[in-house]
Amino acid sequence: MDVAVGIVAQRNNERAQDLAATLAETLECEGEHEQTAVSVVVDELTGEVIDVPAVPVASMATRDLVVSIGGDGTLLFVAREVGSTPILGVNLGEVGFLNAVAPDDARAVATDLVTTLRETGSLEGCERFRLEATSDGDWTLEPALNEIVVHGPRRGHGGGATIEVRIDGECYAESHADGVLVATSAGSTAYNLSEGGPLVHPATNALVVTQMAATDSMPPLVVDPETELTISVSGTDTAYVISDGRNRRRLEPPATVTVSLAAEPVRLVGPRGNFVASLDKLDS
């Protein structure tokens, strides 16, 4: 079959842009060699600096494979835009937990994936579930691959709220706190870890509920992703719900937010790397 690939390079990063150009050329040549059309597009910012056709990242959702070149933030951005389209993460970032492939391996891995697509029409990948936050049925935030945070007007002294967490209808915690964080397994190494939550091996499907600077704190709780989770905020005029640190909604307490599994998981393709070995990266 003909193969359509999208490449997103971290903005203002010459190394990422150069790698995008190299990958585009390699994959298109590979197609010619095998007498199959491999069409490659890049994101609009990258298209301003390299000679490859450019499209909005959201329109890459219809492609067979999207390559994200950058750090975790770039992969989170791509994942927000392309739904369940297979994503290959190439790591040029400081931490690069979500991106398992090193830049030197990117050409070989992308070529293998395109060969598999050509021969079988699909890619096997690891699914990483996402979370979505809904407020009283009014709105739903963009799904989170790392975490949903509910917090008061600001972090720190005088900025918290009274926050109650209910698990399947039962009150698990009620306290004045800066906020509450609900992380996915994939997000356990991110904000969750800084707030004292546990690491969760990515092969384990779980949610972690962690209070942030609570007066009456409970230990972090690991629950099944299907758990019914509600977070009620009161005792303040303003609060926020934030998905993966970027997408946010303002609440006017008292307000209740429901956190649940999103319909579409993220599909990561390519070698996954070794989770335990990569924990070294978190020390830096």
Ligand SMILES: NC(=O)c1ccc[n+]([C@@H]2O[C@H](COP(=O)([O-])OP(=O)(O)OC[C@H]3O[C@@H](n4cnc5c(N)ncnc54)[C@H](O)[C@@H]3O)[C@@H](O)[C@H]2O)c1
């Ligand atoms: N105090 C904190 O630790 C803190 C505060 C705010 C946001 N964050 C994280 O940043 C994420 C948003 O990332 P961004 O790049 O758009 O913002 P950003 O530029 O503020 O980067 C935050 C850092 O988190 C790292 N990171 C992101 N996802 C990770 C993961 N799954 N495992 C390990 N490290 C990870 C990134 O590599 C980066 O070093 C949020 O989802 C949240 O998890 C962390």
Ligand SMILES: Nc1ncnc2c1ncn2[C@@H]1O[C@H](COP(=O)(O)OP(=O)(O)OP(=O)(O)O)[C@@H](O)[C@H]1O
């Ligand atoms: N090609 C792009 N087009 C539009 N926005 C982009 C692009 N690349 C990155 N961004 C924006 O930048 C954010 C993440 O990139 P950021 O510069 O924070 O680096 P990163 O990938 O996390 O790497 P590092 O680990 O070096 O910080 C995304 O959330 C997105 O908003």
